Amino acid sequence: MTSFTRIKFPTGFWKGLRQLGISPHEVVRKAGLPLTIINEPVVNATQYFLIWQAYSDLIDDTAKGIIKLATGFETVHYPPTVLAAYHARDYRDALTRMARYKQMCPPENLLITEEDEHCTIELKWLYTEQPGPPMLIGITLAFLLELGRRGTGQPLTARSVEFSHSMGDVKLLEDYFGCHIQIGGNCNKLTLYRSDLDSPFVTYNEELLEILAPVLDQSLDEQQRSNPITEMVKWVLKRSLTGGRPDIQTVADELGMGNRTLQRRLTDEGTSFKHLLTQVRHERARKYLADPSLDISEVAFLIGYEDQNSFYRAFRLWEDDTPSNWRTEHLGKTQ
Structure with a gap:
């Protein structure tokens, strides 16, 4: 297995599950993986997807699971890569940092495009032939909007959301995203209003970023050089x-x-x-x-x-x- 297929599963994920009343042991057993993964959170792409699928299987509806985790995950459990986005200067800066530091935990890859009045963020997969589980896709896109809401302190809505696979209760997702949800599309993408990207973050912390950013940038550069x-x-x-x-x-x-x-x-x-x-x-x-x-x-x-x-x-x-x-x-x- 090459180094870029090794994924560091954030320990905060397991803490987040406990907050939601879900046992990490139950998720790991459902995934058919050894319990040691909870304490040794380095997995390959197949294991990574199995964990997310197991979480999905334990939830009644995919849409419920997406919203439950995206909204219920406390900021104190954010890994450093997400903290750097949460404490960014504004929404655009936060999304840019998310896309950059996502490279440290493949196989997820975010492609951001700004055009006219819109900003589109497309989720793609690197280094795996497997399609990502719908639950993981939904949570990834939902969290990008949640990040903007928490950072700005405003009830931001998306312009549109497109999913390639079924996501459960679509009406529930439309209420959360505040827009039309297209199911069965050619890709998985979140489209935002470009004007929202200039919204300043009330969580902006310049001193913390001065500490976090150089360390994360160095880790990313070292990882890229080693691959x-x-x-x-x-x-x-x-x-x-x-x-x-x-x-x-x-x-x-x-x-x-x-x-x-x-x-x-x-x-x-x-x-x-x-x-x-x-x-x-x-x-x-x-x-x-x-x-x-x-x-x-x-x-x-x-x-x-x-x-x-x-x-x-x-x-x-x-x-x-x-x-x-x-x-x-x-x-x-x-x-």
Whole structure:
């Protein structure tokens, strides 16, 4: 298991469960995991999701579980990464810090986009093929709004919320978010009113931030340096290929770093973005061609080629053969 798949589960989570009358032992048993996880909170992505699914299974309704934990979790139990957001200067600063420090506890990844009068925060997953449990998705987005409410001391509402999966009592969630909830969308995202981002935080604590921020920034930098950037980039590329060609800026944004920083780190590891893109396309092409249910045109689309001829030319360079011949030969050997 590579280092970036190791997730530090916040100890405050277990304290929060006790506040809600839920036994951490019951959650861990329901997840089928050893009880030692409560005291040794470093888990992998699969275990992380299992814990959240177990909490969901112990609650009557997903929507109830989302609101219960988001509103009932006391600020004294916030981990340092969240405290840095809670004591930020304003809502925009808080969200920026949340997105930055979320990188220290993958697989969650927050992408913030400000456009016109709106601010959209999309939740994506890094380093795992598994989709996140609906409960975790809902709580993550609900807490971003809860953070704004607690920080500003104002009853802020969202402009819209989109979930890809069922979330239980939608009416309950609409009452909480104060907006329409779309279920069955293509992504999971919270859209805020951009004007709210300028709202100052009554919880702003400059002295505390001067202590917390340098330590968190140093930890994040050390973590990023220790992780092989090559594998991280390849992971993002595999998720982003379909129907288009992801550029280095898109990948850098998803990894939470600047374009130049990403280029420099790839150079340090003896590779380049262009080389990794080609490598990932080649690897995925072989994988998809091994699936006889996929047409050649579908394979081309899935690895980011808009036209089949471009795919044929690239594949000839990789394998010195056509996709059709390679597939026939490969499938013949495996049958």
